[in-house]
Each structure stands twice: as structure tokens, then as C-alpha cells.
Amino acid sequence: MRAEIIAIGDELTSGRILNTTSNYAAHCLFQAGHEIHAMHTIGDTPELIAELLIQALKRVDVILVTGGLGATDDDLTNEAVSRALARPATLYPEILTRIQEKLGSRGCVSLDKLAWLPQGAELLNPDTPMAGHLLIHDQVPIFFLPGVPSQMHYLMDKRVLPWLAAHEATYPGLNSCQRLYKFFATSEMTINREIQELKLAPEIDVGYYPVGHDVHLSLTLRGHDQDLTLQLFNRACSQVEHHFGQAIYGRDLETLESVVGDLLTRQGLTLALAESCTGGLISSRITTVAGSSTYFLGGVTSYADSMKENCLGIEKELLSRHGAVSPETAAAMAMNIQRISGADLTLSVTGIAGPGGGTLEKPVGTVHMGLMGPTGLNLHQFDFSGDRMEIQAITAQTGLDLLRRHLLELKTVS
Amino acid sequence: MRAEIIAIGDELTSGRILNTTSNYAAHCLFQAGHEIHAMHTIGDTPELIAELLIQALKRVDVILVTGGLGATDDDLTNEAVSRALARPATLYPEILTRIQEKLGSRGCVSLDKLAWLPQGAELLNPDTPMAGHLLIHDQVPIFFLPGVPSQMHYLMDKRVLPWLAAHEATYPGLNSCQRLYKFFATSEMTINREIQELKLAPEIDVGYYPVGHDVHLSLTLRGHDQDLTLQLFNRACSQVEHHFGQAIYGRDLETLESVVGDLLTRQGLTLALAESCTGGLISSRITTVAGSSTYFLGGVTSYADSMKENCLGIEKELLSRHGAVSPETAAAMAMNIQRISGADLTLSVTGIAGPGGGTLEKPVGTVHMGLMGPTGLNLHQFDFSGDRMEIQAITAQTGLDLLRRHLLELKTVS
Numbered sequence: 001m002r003a004e005i006i007a008i009g010d011e012l013t014s015g016r017i018l019n020t021t022s023n024y025a026a027h028c029l030f031q032a033g034h035e036i037h038a039m040h041t042i043g044d045t046p047e048l049i050a051e052l053l054i055q056a057l058k059r060v061d062v063i064l065v066t067g068g069l070g071a072t073d074d075d076l077t078n079e080a081v082s083r084a085l086a087r088p089a090t091l092y093p094e095i096l097t098r099i100q101e102k103l104g105s106r107g108c109v110s111l112d113k114l115a116w117l118p119q120g121a122e123l124l125n126p127d128t129p130m131a132g133h134l135l136i137h138d139q140v141p142i143f144f145l146p147g148v149p150s151q152m153h154y155l156m157d158k159r160v161l162p163w164l165a166a167h168e169a170t171y172p173g174l175n176s177c178q179r180l181y182k183f184f185a186t187s188e189m190t191i192n193r194e195i196q197e198l199k200l201a202p203e204i205d206v207g208y209y210p211v212g213h214d215v216h217l218s219l220t221l222r223g224h225d226q227d228l229t230l231q232l233f234n235r236a237c238s239q240v241e242h243h244f245g246q247a248i249y250g251r252d253l254e255t256l257e258s259v260v261g262d263l264l265t266r267q268g269l270t271l272a273l274a275e276s277c278t279g280g281l282i283s284s285r286i287t288t289v290a291g292s293s294t295y296f297l298g299g300v301t302s303y304a305d306s307m308k309e310n311c312l313g314i315e316k317e318l319l320s321r322h323g324a325v326s327p328e329t330a331a332a333m334a335m336n337i338q339r340i341s342g343a344d345l346t347l348s349v350t351g352i353a354g355p356g357g358g359t360l361e362k363p364v365g366t367v368h369m370g371l372m373g374p375t376g377l378n379l380h381q382f383d384f385s386g387d388r389m390e391i392q393a394i395t396a397q398t399g400l401d402l403l404r405r406h407l408l409e410l411k412t413v414s
Numbered sequence: 415m416r417a418e419i420i421a422i423g424d425e426l427t428s429g430r431i432l433n434t435t436s437n438y439a440a441h442c443l444f445q446a447g448h449e450i451h452a453m454h455t456i457g458d459t460p461e462l463i464a465e466l467l468i469q470a471l472k473r474v475d476v477i478l479v480t481g482g483l484g485a486t487d488d489d490l491t492n493e494a495v496s497r498a499l500a501r502p503a504t505l506y507p508e509i510l511t512r513i514q515e516k517l518g519s520r521g522c523v524s525l526d527k528l529a530w531l532p533q534g535a536e537l538l539n540p541d542t543p544m545a546g547h548l549l550i551h552d553q554v555p556i557f558f559l560p561g562v563p564s565q566m567h568y569l570m571d572k573r574v575l576p577w578l579a580a581h582e583a584t585y586p587g588l589n590s591c592q593r594l595y596k597f598f599a600t601s602e603m604t605i606n607r608e609i610q611e612l613k614l615a616p617e618i619d620v621g622y623y624p625v626g627h628d629v630h631l632s633l634t635l636r637g638h639d640q641d642l643t644l645q646l647f648n649r650a651c652s653q654v655e656h657h658f659g660q661a662i663y664g665r666d667l668e669t670l671e672s673v674v675g676d677l678l679t680r681q682g683l684t685l686a687l688a689e690s691c692t693g694g695l696i697s698s699r700i701t702t703v704a705g706s707s708t709y710f711l712g713g714v715t716s717y718a719d720s721m722k723e724n725c726l727g728i729e730k731e732l733l734s735r736h737g738a739v740s741p742e743t744a745a746a747m748a749m750n751i752q753r754i755s756g757a758d759l760t761l762s763v764t765g766i767a768g769p770g771g772g773t774l775e776k777p778v779g780t781v782h783m784g785l786m787g788p789t790g791l792n793l794h795q796f797d798f799s800g801d802r803m804e805i806q807a808i809t810a811q812t813g814l815d816l817l818r819r820h821l822l823e824l825k826t827v828s
Contacts, residue, residue, distance in 0.1 A: 009623075010619070010621055010634075011621050011623045011630075011632065012437075012440070012453070013440055013444070013450040013452075013453065014440060014441065014444040014450065014592070014632075014634070015437050015438065015439070015440030015441025015442070015443075015444055015445075015450075016441065016444075016592075016594065016621075016623070016630070016632060017437075017623055017625065017630075018432070018434060018437045019433065019436075019437065020432060022433075022455070023426075023429050023431075023432045023433065024429065025429070026426070026427055026428060026429030027428065027429025027430065028429070029429075030427070030428040030429055030430075031429075036427040036428065036429075036457070037456075037462075038427075038454055038455065038456050038462070038466075039426070039427065039454065039455040039456075040452055040453065040454050040455075041436070041452065041453040041454075041455075042451075042452050042453075043450070048451075048452070052452075070602075070622075071603065071606075072602065072603075072606045072622045073606070073610075073620065074619075074620065074621050074622065111603070148624050178428070178430075180430065188484075188486065189485065189486075189525070192485075192486045192487070196487075205424070205488075206487070206488065207424055207425050207430075207488050208484075208486045208488065209423075209425045209430070209431050210562055211431065216425075216430070216431075218425065218428075218430060220424075220428070272721070273715075275694075278698070278701075279694075279697055279698050279700065279701025279702070279706075279710075280689075280694030280695070280696075280697030280698040280701065280713065280715065281694070281698040281701075282694075283693055283694030283697075283698070283715045283717075284692070284693050284694040284695040284697070284698040286693065287692075287693025287694065287695075287715075287717065287767075287806070288693070288802070288803055288806070290768070290769050290770070290802050291770065292693075292717075293717060293718065293771070296693075296717050296718070297717060297718040297720060297721050298690075298714065298715040298716050298717035298718055298721035298725070299694065299714075299715045299717075299721075300712065300713075300714050300715070300725065301687075301694060301697045301701075301712040301713045301714070301715065302712050303697075303701065303706075303707060303710050303711060303712035303713075304707065304710070304711040304712055304755075306711060306755065306756065307686070307711050307712035307713075307754075307755055310754050310755065310756075311712070311714060311725065311754055311755070340721075340724050340725055341718075341720065341721055341724065341725070342720065342724070353701075354704070355704050356704070356705065357707070388702070388704050389702055392701070392702070
């Protein structure tokens with residue numbers, strides 16, 4: 001089935017808000033085997049909404065419209081649709097009731113607008129006061145979803161995808177296989193050249209995407225025959241995995257922090273950190289993973305020298321002789337957080353994220369790391385470039401990748 | 415001038431990659447006084463690229479196309495444009511030279527593709543091997559920019575916007591004023607109702623945007639007369655600022671962490687943190703701000719109880735009597751990090767981010783904070799909802815807002 005996604009909102013066309021809902025919709029539809037013909041973003045302008053909707057009705061089999069369904073004055077989607085499709089605004093008393101139940105007497109009047117929908121609209125979530133409805137027009141289902149990401153995601157998962165699955169006979173999708181491989185510190189061109197040498201089956205669609213300091217490699221295959229599609233796809237995946245090995249740090253939704261977490265869990269090891277220039281970023285990324293409390297003990301963000309002394313017990317003399325950004329300090333940070341926390345593995349990071357603080361000898365981007373593990377201490381020095389946030393990001397990514405590679409080595413040894 | 419933005423890439427229509435470049439382009443063009451008619455996202459499909467480009471040429475005064483300019487096999491924009499606009503692919507020897515200069519003999523052959531552009535293309539960045547060119551077709555400037563955000567941003571700032579400014583006589587923009595006000599913990603409907611009561615001038619466009627746990631309120635005014643536009647706009651801004659006062663935490667690009675940083679700087683105070691359930695997120699956000707080393711001393715991420723004992727010196731007995739998630743532990747964390755760091759102000763956070771770890775008495779979302787300052791210790795308890803990352807995010811946002819409000823109070827007192 002071919003789909004088109006229309007996102008509505010002046011906040012999007014003025015660039016004030018990043019459109020993440022269209023991305024989510026595209027991802028879900030693609031995974032379900034549908035093809036996204038195009039995604040459009042337009043302002044809260046009734047004429048434009050009407051024009052694009054009427055065009056899309058002629059082009060595709062399903063339409064998703066997000067945004068402009070709220071109760072504030074700038075929400076105009078329903079009015080535009082009523083006019084464009086000649087479906088007069090109709091009062092849905094059940095919506096009024098829901099709103100009254102939820103809010104009681106508090107300012108209901110201003111929410112009345114939510115209860116007027118284009119004639120024929122079917123509520124997607126009749127039990128809660130959340131906007132969202134389905135309109136089948138000229139046999140094309142048009143889903144209207146809120147622009148608020150959490151609500152939009154909910155309705156996409158719980159209503160739109162199940163509806164499309166239930167109507168598969170009318171709106172079939174292709175068998176679709178896709179896998180993402182994630183690389184850090186390997187260039188896009190290197191990956192491209194090596195993929196060419198692998199000579200994957202020509203039906204496999206290969207995509208290359210630099211994402212921050214990573215490269216994501218995607219393999220996609222879509223076909224009518226389920227078994228054949230899967231067989232071809234799995235063969236290509238094996239070729240890629242066999243060739244690139246540990247250069248691939250993760251697949252699909254895996255992140256460096258989730259992969260590091262898995263490795264720690266499987267080896268029964270604990271981790272602690274001492275961060276300076278990353279200011280807690282590595283720690284924060286590690287603790288986004290559910291269950292990280294089983295292997296992550298914590299860390300010290302020793303941003304000021306006084307914290308390096310008082311909290312990590314690093315000697316003032318060492319700091320003044322070598323400076324806070326030095327292999328000596330990185331070593332002391334890794335060893336001392338090991339002693340304090342008792343963790344099996346510790347990582348320390350000290351560097352200059354900029355924009356200030358650089359010198360000729362130690363320019364912005366100079367970073368030292370110490371990795372202390374069962375086999376001893378390893379020190380690493382880097383010379384990153386970019387602005388403050390880029391340097392913090394690549395430092396965190398590098399630190400996590402060091403942990404990953406070290407854990408893979410430990411696994412091989414044991 | 416009316417603009418249309420076309421983003422190209424299968425990685426976008428399959429939802430694998432979030433389209434941030436169109437957002438950036440829209441933001442820049444809008445700020446420069448232009449109007450964004452529509453933004454489109456399509457796959458690497460030559461026919462679609464051609465169709466959309468030809469349509470856009472009839473509709474708008476300037477077109478931005480991003481993506482598909484690279485050297486990997488899936489980059490097809492130039493070929494599509496050559497065919498669509500009957501401008502045969504032409505060899506640009508200067509591009510070849512640049513590539514050879516940069517890479518020497520390393521794998522040049524595969525990059526030759528970059529040197530073939532549609533006839534009439536003008537290089538945007540002739541001095542470095544970065545894709546990007548301008549084509550003026552039927553008197554409409556079409557800018558082709560790389561899909562890689564950092565390169566796209568660079569060319570947007572250094573080439574596209576200066577070019578449009580230099581050609582203002584041909585492509586004039588309106589005088590455009592816009593301001594964003596950011597609220598935390600105030601509902602969209604409340605803000606809407608109060609804005610209605612303020613009776614701003616009807617020419618002012620008002621937008622309401624929930625962003626995570628914040629609400630952003632935008633005021634926009636565009637007009638031909640510069641003085642009049644500015645006068646009307648400033649009056650509306652004063653009305654809003656006067657009415658909402660401290661409920662507004664920041665304007666435009668300000669964040670809670672930058673506002674807290676400004677307040678600390680102006681009052682000459684230092685800050686340290688003791689985080690548990692946020693795992694370093696607050697610390698990480700504070701250190702994204704350039705210059706934060708002048709007021710941020712650091713912190714302890716005492717994720718495990720052992721870190722609370724060994725690093726923060728919290729007594730085992732206190733932890734076992736009250737639990738790690740308790741007002742008593744939050745108080746001890748705030749006081750002990752104050753003692754260790756010597757900071758003027760400290761914030762502690764301990765809670766249950768989930769998905770595991772909740773009990774009947776202390777369900778997931780229970781969070782305690784301690785704020786220790788010159789005027790003593792304040793304890794706060796919260797009962798948040800959402801998934802792990804949502805709870806971490808709202809906890810961090812709440813902690814930063816507590817700091818902001820406390821610093822505003824200190825300022826009033828002193």
C-alpha cells in the first residue's frame with residue numbers, strides 16, 4: 001500500500017519545532033511493509049491543507065495527517081477538512097461528555113471545539129479525551145492524529161497499525177525485511193567499497209547514513225514471496241556480519257550503551273565512571289538503559305579540580321604538575337574511582353571541550369581516557385574537533401566504544 | 415519570498431533517519447523573512463525528484479533540495495535533476511582536483527561521481543571537497559545541499575543566506591519578528607486562556623506547542639513597515655512578559671540549564687549535584703553550556719547504594735532504615751555533596767525511574783529532591799508518570815526548574 005503523510009503546523013514550517021511524528025509514522029508504515037510515497041509539512045493554512053489532501057487522495061491508498069486537532073486558536077485542521085471534503089462539522093456529544101468527565105467544571109467551554117469533527121469521522125480513541133479520528137473518503141482511509149508526539153505514537157501503535165493489519169485484504173503490504181548495522185569510527189566510503197566487494201544479491205537495497213559520528217548501514221529487501229525474501233535477506237546479512245565483525249557495534253535499535261550493558265551483564269561485571277569534560281554524559285547514556293542498576297554503580301563528575309581532589313582523592317601536586325587534562329590525571333581518576341566504587345571496570349575521561357580553555361600545547365579537543373579493568377590500566381589520547389557539544393558527543397561515543405571493545409576482548413580471553 | 419524545501423533520501427521515507435535538515439532550512443528562511451510554502455520528503459527515486467521539482471518551480475520563488483549528492487550508489491539527485499531539467503551531466507574538473515588534493519591516490523575512482531553535475535550548476539563551496547551547488551532555472555534559484563546536517567548547516571549559513579540577502583532586491587522578504595517563550599509545569603490550555611484575556615493586537619500570530627514537558631508559546635508578526643511591525647511586536651511581548659512573569663523560564667534559544675547558568679554566574683554562586691535516578695542527566699545538561707566550568711563544580715552519580723556510602727559518605731544505617739528513595743536520603747545526599755564539594759548550592763535527586771524497582775508504597779515515578787543553599791535545606795517529593803526516559807527527563811527538568819526558582823528567590827532576597 002502506498003501512503004502519504006501530511007504534517008500540519010506553523011511551528012513546523014517556521015522551523016521552530018522539529019517534525020518527529022512524520023518520522024515515526026514513516027518508520028511504522030515502512031516496517032509494516034507499506035511504501036511511503038511522500039511526506040509533506042505545511043502550515044496551519046486551511047487552503048493548503050485542502051489542496052494537499054485532495055491531491056493525495058488521488059495518488060495513494062492511505063493518508064496520515066498529524067497536527068492541528070487541538071483546542072487552541074491556531075488548530076485549523078478539522079475546519080479545513082470539513083470544507084475540502086464537503087463534510088460539515090458535526091457535534092460528537094460523546095467527546096463533550098468525556099471532556100466534562102475529565103475536567104469537571106474547569107474551563108470546559110474553551111474545549112468545545114474538540115467535539116466538532118468532519119461528518120463521518122470515526123473516533124480512534126473513544127474512551128479517553130485524546131484527539132484522533134479516521135475518515136474514509138473515496139475509499140481511502142485518512143487517519144487524523146494529534147501532533148503531540150506521545151499521543152501520536154500511542155494512536156499509531158494502538159489504532160492505525162492494528163486497523164491496517166485488520167484490513168490487510170483490502171490494503172496489502174509487501175513482505176519487508178530491513179536491518180540496520182551501526183558502525184563507529186569507520187568511514188562511509190570504506191563501508192561502501194567493502195560492500196561492493198561483497199557482491200550482495202542485487203535485489204538487496206543498501207543505504208549508507210552518517211549519523212553524528214556513526215555510520216548506519218541498512219539492508220532492505222521487499223518481495224511478494226515470504227520464504228524467498230527471507231532467505232535472500234538472511235544470506236546478505238550473514239555476508240555483512242561475517243565481513244565486518246566487531247566493526248559493527250550494534251543492530252537496529254541497539255545503542256553503544258545498550259551493547260555495553262549487555263556485555264557487562266553477560267560477564268557479570270560492574271562499571272563505574274569518572275568524567276570531567278563529558279560532564280556526566282556517559283553516565284547519563286548508560287542509565288537510560290532499563291536494568292542498568294545491575295551493572296552500573298555510578299560515577300563522579302569531577303568537573304572542577306576541587307572535585308578531583310576532594311571526591312576522587314587525586315593529589316593536588318599531581319594536578320598542578322601535569323594538569324587536569326593529562327594521561328597522569330586520567331590514570332589517577334580511573335584508579336581512584338575503582339578504589340572508591342569497587343567496580344570491576346572503570347573509565348575516566350578528562351579533556352577540553354571548549355570553546356575556551358585550550359592552549360597551544362593542549363588545544364580544544366584534547367581528551368585523555370583511562371580504562372581500568374581486571375587486566376590492568378590502559379590509557380588513550382585523542383584529538384577531536386568540532387564545537388563543544390560535538391566534542392562531548394564524540395568523546396562519549398569513543399568512551400563507550402572503548403568499553404565495548406575491552407569487554408569483547410575480556411570475553412575472548414576468559 | 416516563498417520557498418519550498420525538498421529533502422531526498424530513502425533513509426527519510428522509511429523513517430530510519432529523522433529529517434533535521436529541513437527543519438534547519440525552514441528556521442533560517444523564516445528568520446530571514448521568507449515564507450515556507452511547503453516541505454517535502456521523498457525517497458531516492460529519480461521520477462519523484464523530477465516531478466516534485468518541476469511542480470515546485472511553478473509555485474515558489476526559491477527551492478532548497480537536500481540529500482542524494484554523495485558518492486555512494488544510493489545518491490541519485492544529480493542524475494534526476496539532469497534529466498528533469500534537461501541539463502546534461504557535466505564534468506567539473508575543479509571538483510576532481512579538489513578530491514585528488516584531499517585524498518591523494520586513496521580510492522579516488524569511486525569519488526569521480528561527485529565531479530559530474532547538471533549543466534549550469536555553480537559550486538557553492540569551490541574551495542573544499544563538499545557537495546553543494548546552485549542552479550538558476552526559469553529564474554528560480556535552486557540550492558542543492560548535502561543531507562549531512564553539519565555540511566548542510568554550514569552551506570546554509572555561509573552560502574544560501576548570504577546569497578539571498580545579496581539578491582534581496584530580486585527576492586525581498588517581509589520584516590519578521592518572532593519570539594518564543596518557554597514554560598515548564600504550566601498547561602497549554604491555561605496559557606491559551608490567559609493569552610486570550612490579554613487581548614494582544616490581532617495582527618500578532620500566537621502559537622502553542624507542547625515540547626516534552628514544556629510548553630512553548632510563540633508570538634510572530636510580519637509586516638512591510640519595519641518600525642510599525644517592531645513597535646506592535648514589542649508591545650505584545652511586554653504584555654506577555656508582564657503577565658506571566660517567572661512562569662516563563664526562558665526565551666528563544668534559552669534552556670533551563672542556560673538560564674540556571676546565567677543566574678549562578680550573575681550571583682557568583684557555585685553548584686554541585688548528587689544524582690541517583692537521573693544518572694548524570696542533570697549534570698550532563700548543565701555542562702552542555704559553554705562556560706559552565708565557572709560555576710559548576712561537579713557531582714556524584716550515586717547510582718548504587720555502595721556509591722552513596724563510599725562516595726557521598728551516607729550511613730548504611732540511614733539507607734537501610736529509610737531506603738535509598740526517601741526524603742532522609744535526599745537530605746543526606748544534598749548535605750554531603752555540599753560538604754565534599756564546598757559548593758554554594760547543591761541539588762540531590764533520588765527516585766525510581768522504572769521499569770523495575772517500584773513497590774506499592776514507593777511506585778515507579780516516586781522522586782525525592784533536596785536543595786541545599788545559603789538559606790538552608792528544602793526537600794521536595796514528586797510522583798511522576800511515564801516510561802523510564804520520560805521520568806528521567808521530567809525529573810531533570812523539575813530539578814533545573816527548582817534551581818532556577820531558588821536562584822530567583824535568592825536574588826530577590828539579596
